[in-house]
Amino acid sequence: MAVPERVVTNADLEKLVDTTDEWIVTRTGIRERRMAAPDEALTDFALPAADRALEMAGVAGTDVDLVICATVSPDRIFPATSCAVQDHIGALDAPAFDLSAACTGFIYGVALGAQFIEAGRARNVVVVGGEMLTKIVDWTDRATCVLFGDGAGAVVLQAAAEDDRGVMGYALHADGSLGDLIERPGGGSRAPISHEMIDAGQHHITMRGNETFKKAVRRLAEVSEEALAGCGLEPLDVDWFIPHQANRRIIDAVGQRLAVPEGSTYVNVDRYGNTSAASVPIALDELNRAGRIQPGQTVLMTAFGSGLTWASAVVKW
Secondary structure (H helix, E strand, C coil), X not given: CECCCCEEEHHHXXXXXXXXXXXXXXXXXXXXEECCCCCCCCXXXXXXXXXXXXXXXXXXXXXXXXXXXXXXXXXXXXCCHHHXXXXXXXXXXXXXXXXXXXXXXXXXXXXXXXXXXXXXXXXXXXXXXXXXXXXXXXXXXXXXXXXXXXXXXXEEEECCCCCCCXXXXXXXXXXXXXXXXXXXXXXXXXXXCCHHHHHCCCCCCEECHHHHHHHHHHHHHHHHHHHHHHCCCCHHHCCEEEECCCCHHHHHHXXXXXXXXXXXXXXXXXXXXXXXXXXXXXXXXXXXXXXXXXXXXXXXXXXXXXXXXXXXXXXEC
Protein backbone atom coordinates (compact mmCIF):
# COMPACT_ATOMS: atom_id res chain seq x y z
CA MET A 1 0.00 0.00 0.00
CA ALA A 2 0.95 3.65 -0.35
CA VAL A 3 -1.02 6.59 1.02
CA PRO A 4 -0.48 10.37 1.25
CA GLU A 5 1.27 11.80 4.29
CA ARG A 6 -1.39 14.42 4.94
CA VAL A 7 -4.04 13.39 7.46
CA VAL A 8 -7.34 15.30 7.33
CA THR A 9 -9.41 14.89 10.49
CA ASN A 10 -13.10 15.51 10.99
CA ALA A 11 -12.13 18.59 12.99
CA ASP A 12 -10.37 19.91 9.87
CA LEU A 13 -13.55 19.40 7.86
CA GLU A 14 -15.60 21.27 10.45
CA LYS A 15 -13.76 24.37 9.25
CA LEU A 16 -14.76 23.78 5.62
CA VAL A 17 -18.38 22.65 5.67
CA ASP A 18 -21.37 22.59 7.98
CA THR A 19 -20.57 19.32 9.76
CA THR A 20 -19.28 17.97 13.07
CA ASP A 21 -17.06 15.14 14.16
CA GLU A 22 -20.03 13.54 15.91
CA TRP A 23 -22.19 13.72 12.77
CA ILE A 24 -19.50 12.09 10.61
CA VAL A 25 -18.54 9.37 13.10
CA THR A 26 -22.13 8.45 13.90
CA ARG A 27 -23.12 8.06 10.26
CA THR A 28 -19.92 6.68 8.74
CA GLY A 29 -17.41 5.64 11.40
CA ILE A 30 -14.78 7.83 9.72
CA ARG A 31 -12.49 9.90 11.94
CA GLU A 32 -9.77 10.86 9.48
CA ARG A 33 -8.62 10.26 5.92
CA ARG A 34 -5.49 10.73 3.79
CA MET A 35 -5.44 13.53 1.24
CA ALA A 36 -3.01 13.89 -1.65
CA ALA A 37 -1.14 17.16 -2.09
CA PRO A 38 -2.10 19.44 -5.01
CA ASP A 39 0.95 18.25 -7.00
CA GLU A 40 0.39 14.54 -6.28
CA ALA A 41 -1.47 12.18 -8.61
CA LEU A 42 -2.44 8.51 -8.63
CA THR A 43 0.91 7.29 -9.97
CA ASP A 44 2.67 8.85 -6.96
CA PHE A 45 1.04 6.06 -4.93
CA ALA A 46 0.31 3.33 -7.49
CA LEU A 47 4.00 3.04 -8.43
CA PRO A 48 5.39 2.58 -4.90
CA ALA A 49 2.51 0.22 -4.06
CA ALA A 50 3.44 -1.94 -7.06
CA ASP A 51 7.13 -1.80 -6.08
CA ARG A 52 6.36 -2.97 -2.55
CA ALA A 53 4.14 -5.80 -3.74
CA LEU A 54 6.84 -7.04 -6.12
CA GLU A 55 9.48 -6.82 -3.39
CA MET A 56 7.27 -8.78 -0.99
CA ALA A 57 6.59 -11.42 -3.65
CA GLY A 58 10.24 -11.67 -4.66
CA VAL A 59 9.31 -11.04 -8.29
CA ALA A 60 11.24 -8.81 -10.67
CA GLY A 61 9.25 -6.28 -12.64
CA THR A 62 10.76 -7.68 -15.83
CA ASP A 63 9.01 -10.99 -15.10
CA VAL A 64 5.52 -9.43 -14.95
CA ASP A 65 3.28 -10.53 -17.83
CA LEU A 66 0.24 -8.33 -17.20
CA VAL A 67 -0.57 -5.10 -15.34
CA ILE A 68 -4.13 -4.19 -14.33
CA CYS A 69 -4.97 -0.91 -12.60
CA ALA A 70 -8.44 -0.48 -11.11
CA THR A 71 -9.32 3.19 -10.78
CA VAL A 72 -11.89 5.87 -11.63
CA SER A 73 -9.48 8.74 -10.85
CA PRO A 74 -6.42 8.19 -13.10
CA ASP A 75 -3.64 10.68 -13.71
CA ARG A 76 -5.12 11.28 -17.15
CA ILE A 77 -8.16 9.97 -19.02
CA PHE A 78 -5.65 8.37 -21.36
CA PRO A 79 -3.13 6.84 -21.61
CA ALA A 80 -4.00 4.28 -18.94
CA THR A 81 -2.35 4.56 -15.52
CA SER A 82 -1.48 0.87 -15.83
CA CYS A 83 0.87 1.75 -18.68
CA ALA A 84 2.77 4.07 -16.33
CA VAL A 85 3.03 1.21 -13.81
CA GLN A 86 4.20 -1.17 -16.56
CA ASP A 87 6.91 1.26 -17.65
CA HIS A 88 8.00 1.97 -14.07
CA ILE A 89 8.48 -1.68 -13.09
CA GLY A 90 10.16 -2.57 -16.39
CA ALA A 91 7.56 -5.06 -17.60
CA LEU A 92 8.66 -4.58 -21.21
CA ASP A 93 5.92 -5.25 -23.78
CA ALA A 94 3.55 -6.71 -21.16
CA PRO A 95 -0.10 -5.81 -21.77
CA ALA A 96 -1.49 -3.18 -19.43
CA PHE A 97 -4.94 -1.70 -19.06
CA ASP A 98 -7.12 0.21 -16.59
CA LEU A 99 -10.33 -1.24 -15.24
CA SER A 100 -13.26 0.98 -14.26
CA ALA A 101 -15.53 -0.64 -11.69
CA ALA A 102 -15.22 2.02 -8.97
CA CYS A 103 -15.02 0.59 -5.45
CA THR A 104 -15.37 -2.96 -6.79
CA GLY A 105 -12.49 -2.51 -9.23
CA PHE A 106 -9.76 -4.26 -7.25
CA ILE A 107 -11.75 -7.48 -6.84
CA TYR A 108 -12.72 -7.39 -10.53
CA GLY A 109 -9.00 -7.00 -11.29
CA VAL A 110 -8.01 -9.94 -9.08
CA ALA A 111 -10.62 -12.16 -10.76
CA LEU A 112 -9.46 -11.10 -14.22
CA GLY A 113 -5.78 -11.58 -13.39
CA ALA A 114 -6.51 -15.04 -12.00
CA GLN A 115 -8.26 -15.94 -15.25
CA PHE A 116 -5.18 -14.99 -17.30
CA ILE A 117 -3.02 -17.23 -15.11
CA GLU A 118 -5.48 -20.14 -15.16
CA ALA A 119 -5.67 -19.86 -18.96
CA GLY A 120 -1.87 -20.12 -19.17
CA ARG A 121 -1.53 -16.64 -20.67
CA ALA A 122 0.37 -15.09 -17.76
CA ARG A 123 2.72 -16.20 -14.99
CA ASN A 124 2.93 -13.03 -12.90
CA VAL A 125 0.19 -10.40 -12.78
CA VAL A 126 0.28 -7.08 -10.92
CA VAL A 127 -3.11 -5.76 -9.86
CA VAL A 128 -3.28 -2.21 -8.52
CA GLY A 129 -6.29 -0.56 -6.92
CA GLY A 130 -5.92 3.18 -6.41
CA GLU A 131 -7.88 6.40 -6.19
CA MET A 132 -7.47 10.16 -5.79
CA LEU A 133 -11.08 10.89 -4.90
CA THR A 134 -10.37 14.04 -2.90
CA LYS A 135 -9.51 15.60 -6.27
CA ILE A 136 -13.07 15.17 -7.55
CA VAL A 137 -15.33 15.69 -4.53
CA ASP A 138 -17.47 18.77 -4.01
CA TRP A 139 -16.02 20.39 -0.89
CA THR A 140 -19.30 22.26 -0.33
CA ASP A 141 -21.36 19.04 -0.17
CA ARG A 142 -21.11 17.73 3.38
CA ALA A 143 -22.89 14.50 2.45
CA THR A 144 -20.04 13.36 0.21
CA CYS A 145 -16.87 15.35 0.91
CA VAL A 146 -16.44 13.78 4.36
CA LEU A 147 -16.44 10.25 2.97
CA PHE A 148 -13.46 9.91 0.67
CA GLY A 149 -9.71 9.53 0.95
CA ASP A 150 -6.73 8.84 -1.31
CA GLY A 151 -4.33 5.93 -1.64
CA ALA A 152 -3.32 2.81 -3.54
CA GLY A 153 -2.69 -0.85 -2.92
CA ALA A 154 -1.27 -3.63 -5.07
CA VAL A 155 -0.86 -7.40 -5.19
CA VAL A 156 1.12 -9.87 -7.28
CA LEU A 157 -0.77 -12.92 -8.53
CA GLN A 158 1.11 -16.10 -9.39
CA ALA A 159 0.18 -19.70 -10.08
CA ALA A 160 0.30 -21.57 -6.77
CA ALA A 161 2.29 -24.79 -6.44
CA GLU A 162 -0.50 -26.23 -4.29
CA ASP A 163 -4.10 -26.56 -5.50
CA ASP A 164 -5.50 -25.49 -2.13
CA ARG A 165 -3.89 -22.04 -2.04
CA GLY A 166 -4.48 -18.73 -3.74
CA VAL A 167 -7.63 -17.34 -5.36
CA MET A 168 -10.14 -20.13 -4.77
CA GLY A 169 -13.16 -18.44 -6.29
CA TYR A 170 -15.06 -15.23 -6.90
CA ALA A 171 -18.45 -13.81 -7.86
CA LEU A 172 -18.89 -10.65 -9.93
CA HIS A 173 -22.08 -8.69 -10.62
CA ALA A 174 -23.37 -5.39 -11.99
CA ASP A 175 -26.67 -3.57 -12.47
CA GLY A 176 -26.37 -0.72 -14.93
CA SER A 177 -29.95 0.40 -14.32
CA LEU A 178 -28.75 1.88 -11.02
CA GLY A 179 -25.77 3.72 -12.44
CA ASP A 180 -27.05 7.13 -11.35
CA LEU A 181 -26.87 6.27 -7.63
CA ILE A 182 -23.13 7.02 -7.60
CA GLU A 183 -21.64 8.92 -10.51
CA ARG A 184 -19.45 11.69 -11.82
CA PRO A 185 -21.80 13.14 -14.45
CA GLY A 186 -19.41 15.42 -16.31
CA GLY A 187 -16.16 15.04 -18.19
CA GLY A 188 -17.14 12.27 -20.60
CA SER A 189 -18.71 12.37 -24.04
CA ARG A 190 -22.21 12.82 -22.57
CA ALA A 191 -21.23 16.05 -20.80
CA PRO A 192 -17.88 17.12 -22.25
CA ILE A 193 -15.57 19.47 -20.40
CA SER A 194 -16.90 23.01 -20.69
CA HIS A 195 -17.39 26.09 -18.56
CA GLU A 196 -21.09 25.27 -18.35
CA MET A 197 -20.42 21.71 -17.16
CA ILE A 198 -18.01 22.89 -14.49
CA ASP A 199 -20.30 25.75 -13.39
CA ALA A 200 -23.02 23.15 -12.88
CA GLY A 201 -20.68 21.10 -10.66
CA GLN A 202 -20.94 18.03 -12.87
CA HIS A 203 -17.22 17.29 -12.51
CA HIS A 204 -17.79 16.21 -8.90
CA ILE A 205 -18.94 12.93 -7.38
CA THR A 206 -22.67 12.74 -6.69
CA MET A 207 -24.31 10.04 -4.59
CA ARG A 208 -27.78 9.14 -3.39
CA GLY A 209 -26.63 7.83 -0.05
CA ASN A 210 -29.72 6.27 1.49
CA GLU A 211 -30.60 4.25 -1.60
CA THR A 212 -26.99 3.16 -2.03
CA PHE A 213 -26.81 2.02 1.60
CA LYS A 214 -29.82 -0.26 1.24
CA LYS A 215 -28.54 -1.83 -1.97
CA ALA A 216 -25.01 -2.27 -0.61
CA VAL A 217 -25.89 -4.24 2.51
CA ARG A 218 -28.04 -6.80 0.70
CA ARG A 219 -25.80 -7.19 -2.34
CA LEU A 220 -22.59 -7.53 -0.32
CA ALA A 221 -24.08 -10.26 1.85
CA GLU A 222 -25.47 -12.12 -1.17
CA VAL A 223 -22.30 -11.99 -3.24
CA SER A 224 -20.16 -13.06 -0.29
CA GLU A 225 -22.35 -16.11 0.27
CA GLU A 226 -22.24 -16.88 -3.45
CA ALA A 227 -18.44 -16.74 -3.63
CA LEU A 228 -18.08 -18.89 -0.52
CA ALA A 229 -20.61 -21.45 -1.75
CA GLY A 230 -18.71 -21.73 -5.02
CA CYS A 231 -15.72 -22.87 -2.97
CA GLY A 232 -17.75 -25.24 -0.81
CA LEU A 233 -17.41 -22.91 2.18
CA GLU A 234 -19.70 -21.13 4.62
CA PRO A 235 -19.31 -17.80 6.46
CA LEU A 236 -18.16 -19.65 9.59
CA ASP A 237 -15.15 -20.90 7.61
CA VAL A 238 -13.86 -17.34 7.11
CA ASP A 239 -10.76 -16.39 9.10
CA TRP A 240 -10.58 -12.82 7.78
CA PHE A 241 -13.41 -10.81 6.28
CA ILE A 242 -12.10 -7.75 4.40
CA PRO A 243 -15.04 -5.65 3.19
CA HIS A 244 -14.82 -2.46 1.17
CA GLN A 245 -14.26 0.34 3.67
CA ALA A 246 -17.09 2.69 2.73
CA ASN A 247 -19.12 3.05 5.89
CA ARG A 248 -18.88 1.39 9.31
CA ARG A 249 -22.64 0.87 9.48
CA ILE A 250 -22.58 -1.02 6.16
CA ILE A 251 -19.63 -3.13 7.31
CA ASP A 252 -21.34 -4.05 10.58
CA ALA A 253 -24.67 -4.81 8.89
CA VAL A 254 -23.04 -7.09 6.30
CA GLY A 255 -21.03 -8.89 8.96
CA GLN A 256 -24.17 -9.52 10.96
CA ARG A 257 -26.09 -10.81 7.94
CA LEU A 258 -23.27 -13.17 7.02
CA ALA A 259 -22.67 -14.25 10.62
CA VAL A 260 -18.91 -14.37 10.07
CA PRO A 261 -16.93 -15.37 13.17
CA GLU A 262 -16.61 -12.64 15.78
CA GLY A 263 -13.37 -10.70 15.45
CA SER A 264 -12.77 -11.76 11.83
CA THR A 265 -13.90 -8.48 10.22
CA TYR A 266 -11.09 -6.03 9.51
CA VAL A 267 -11.98 -2.35 9.72
CA ASN A 268 -9.80 0.68 8.97
CA VAL A 269 -12.42 3.06 7.56
CA ASP A 270 -11.94 5.21 10.67
CA ARG A 271 -8.36 6.01 9.54
CA TYR A 272 -8.62 6.14 5.74
CA GLY A 273 -12.24 6.83 4.84
CA ASN A 274 -13.55 5.45 1.56
CA THR A 275 -10.60 4.97 -0.80
CA SER A 276 -12.76 3.13 -3.37
CA ALA A 277 -10.70 0.60 -5.36
CA ALA A 278 -7.79 1.03 -2.93
CA SER A 279 -9.67 0.13 0.24
CA VAL A 280 -9.50 -3.68 0.06
CA PRO A 281 -5.78 -3.90 -0.90
CA ILE A 282 -4.85 -1.30 1.74
CA ALA A 283 -6.64 -3.36 4.39
CA LEU A 284 -5.09 -6.58 3.06
CA ASP A 285 -1.59 -5.10 3.22
CA GLU A 286 -2.07 -3.84 6.77
CA LEU A 287 -3.23 -7.26 7.93
CA ASN A 288 -0.46 -9.08 6.12
CA ARG A 289 2.41 -6.83 7.22
CA ALA A 290 1.21 -7.08 10.81
CA GLY A 291 1.50 -10.87 10.54
CA ARG A 292 -2.15 -11.38 11.38
CA ILE A 293 -2.98 -13.44 8.28
CA GLN A 294 -1.47 -16.92 8.62
CA PRO A 295 -0.83 -19.54 5.91
CA GLY A 296 -3.87 -21.68 5.28
CA GLN A 297 -6.36 -19.11 6.50
CA THR A 298 -9.42 -18.24 4.43
CA VAL A 299 -9.78 -14.59 3.41
CA LEU A 300 -13.07 -13.22 2.07
CA MET A 301 -12.87 -9.89 0.24
CA THR A 302 -16.00 -8.07 -0.89
CA ALA A 303 -16.85 -4.68 -2.38
CA PHE A 304 -19.71 -2.61 -3.79
CA GLY A 305 -19.53 0.51 -5.90
CA SER A 306 -20.68 2.68 -8.76
CA GLY A 307 -22.08 0.92 -11.77
CA LEU A 308 -23.64 -0.46 -9.73
CA THR A 309 -21.04 -3.19 -9.30
CA TRP A 310 -20.43 -5.68 -6.53
CA ALA A 311 -18.11 -8.66 -6.11
CA SER A 312 -16.42 -11.03 -3.69
CA ALA A 313 -13.29 -13.15 -3.86
CA VAL A 314 -12.17 -16.02 -1.64
CA VAL A 315 -8.44 -16.50 -1.08
CA LYS A 316 -6.68 -19.31 0.76
CA TRP A 317 -3.56 -17.65 2.16
